Every structure is written in C-alpha cells, then in structure tokens.
Amino acid sequence: MNPEILKLARALAVEPERLAYLAEVDTRDVRRLREQVTTTLFDANLVVLERMALASKLLPAPVVAKIAEKVFGPLLCARIAGLVDVSRGVDVAKRLSPAFLASVAAELDPRRATAIITRIPVPTVVAVAEELNRREDWITLGRFVDHLPDETVGRCVRLLDDAGLLRTAYLLDDPSRIDHVLGMLGEQRLPRLVRIAAEDETLWPPAIALLSQLSEEHRAVVRPLLADLPADLRKRAESALH
Amino acid sequence: MMRRMAERTLAEQLGGPLPEGIEALSEQHKQDLSAALREARHRQSKALAQAGEDSLKYVPALLRGAVRKVVGL
Numbered sequence: 001m002n003p004e005i006l007k008l009a010r011a012l013a014v015e016p017e018r019l020a021y022l023a024e025v026d027t028r029d030v031r032r033l034r035e036q037v038t039t040t041l042f043d044a045n046l047v048v049l050e051r052m053a054l055a056s057k058l059l060p061a062p063v064v065a066k067i068a069e070k071v072f073g074p075l076l077c078a079r080i081a082g083l084v085d086v087s088r089g090v091d092v093a094k095r096l097s098p099a100f101l102a103s104v105a106a107e108l109d110p111r112r113a114t115a116i117i118t119r120i121p122v123p124t125v126v127a128v129a130e131e132l133n134r135r136e137d138w139i140t141l142g143r144f145v146d147h148l149p150d151e152t153v154g155r156c157v158r159l160l161d162d163a164g165l166l167r168t169a170y171l172l173d174d175p176s177r178i179d180h181v182l183g184m185l186g187e188q189r190l191p192r193l194v195r196i197a198a199e200d201e202t203l204w205p206p207a208i209a210l211l212s213q214l215s216e217e218h219r220a221v222v223r224p225l226l227a228d229l230p231a232d233l234r235k236r237a238e239s240a241l242h
Numbered sequence: 243m244m245r246r247m248a249e250r251t252l253a254e255q256l257g258g259p260l261p262e263g264i265e266a267l268s269e270q271h272k273q274d275l276s277a278a279l280r281e282a283r284h285r286q287s288k289a290l291a292q293a294g295e296d297s298l299k300y301v302p303a304l305l306r307g308a309v310r311k312v313v314g315l
Contacts, residue, residue: 029263055312
C-alpha cells in the first residue's frame, strides 16, 4: 500500500484498509493531510499537557518514569515529550524500558521531540531500534532514519535485514536520504537489496522507489545486476534508473 | 449556536483548507476522515482525563497539593 496512506492510518490509529479510497489521491496531498492531522492531534489538549509537563518538574525523575509507564502510556508520553525540559526528558527516558520507548516512538512526532531524541544515549536508541525491528515497525524505524544523526542511523540500520531495510526506506519522509544511508553500509549492501527484491514480489515497490533515489555512483552499481532480474522487475528498474 | 465537535467537518477540525486532492473526495469519504480524526481526538482526551487523576496515586503525599495546583485538578 502507498506509504503515505500507511502513515496517515498510523496517525489516526485506524486500519490502513479503511483509508483505501485515498489510493487515487496525489501522494503529496495525503502527506499534507497527515501533517495537518498530526498538528491537530498534538495541539489538542495542549494546555493540559503543558501543565502536566510543568508539574513533572516538581517530581523526582524515577517517579515521573513510573507515572509515564504505569499511567500515561505511550500515546500521552509521545504528546508530552516535546513539552518537557530537554535534560529532564532525557533523564526520564533513560529510566524507561526499550519496549516502552519503542511504543512511545511509534506515537511521536519527531519534529517536536528532536531535541530529546538526539540526546538519548546511542545504546538506548539501538535497543529501541532492535525492538522496532522485532515488531516490524518500519514506519517508526523510518522516522529514526529521517531524524537521527548519521552515526546512530548507521548503527540502527545495520540491525535490519535486507527486506527490513527496503521496507524502512520505502517509508522515509525524505526518500532522498536513503542514498546517503546506503553510503554508510558498505559496497555489498546495495547489490544484496536488489537480489532480495528479485525473490519477493512484495518488495518490488520499495525496491523501485529506492532505485529512483540513487545517485549516479550507486546507479552504476545496480546496472550490471539488472540482467538477472525477472523481466517485469527489470523493466521497472530500468525506468526508475533513467 | 456553536456546533458540537461531533458535527464539525474535516476542514473545521483541522482549522484550515484541505489539500486539493482531499477536498475533491466524495462527501462520504471526507466524512469518514472527519470521523476518524474525531475518534482519535476523543480517545486522546479520555486518556488524558484518566491519566490526570491516576497519576496522583504515584505522587509522594507531600507533593500532591503542589502538583494538583499546577495541573489544575
């Protein structure tokens, strides 16, 4: 399914199939709608959330962490993350389990919480990425790639197998970033992605989307491999590489 | 009279014009998107109201009054 529909369904917490009627709508318009929906949901209840963020300053970090995990849950933690003092937010996040942080990450608007996300220790981020990989939550992993520093992204995407990397790349908000990410993964990774796509038809749309974002240097790596692809895929790949 | 949230259109909930391709959808589909957004907002408000009260159980007794005051409970 169109990645933008998947991301909108996630923002609204509905099954993607419910939004199937958006398949004919220009992807850019679905993306604009998602951004409007995200803003609306994050701004709803803002006054109460700001008061709660303020109140959290009165409490020791271990108490806030306990309330976060036992009472607030991932959705409300994600809403409040961008409102708390950064060093306090990082201190609390360090006390939360990777499984809980993975659920928070799934609800987060990274644009609002970048300051906290980028200061969480790398081993914690990697543990969260492992959990997201286990859950096959490619949407959230895509957000990591979109918003985290290179070093952290490199460590997170190395955890993914080839199919997981293709599916994550398909869901990036900034698809052009994938070429840069591939540059961090060594020469063998791109040929492996092409070969794995040839074996699984559900990977064709992510693979074609990825090929269309490659730099000339990476296109040159892929061209010699096209002859081994199934005819339909080869045709689409050739067109994407033009 | 102000319309209740249940009757607000998608554009009204979003507080601005819809992207062109969304505006061009059928009324039925726009209403479905509006309902999905309304449900998401409702779930969020409900969770927040519940969390406000439940959090106090974990706040040390000495700080409860101060926290209540800041949160406005």
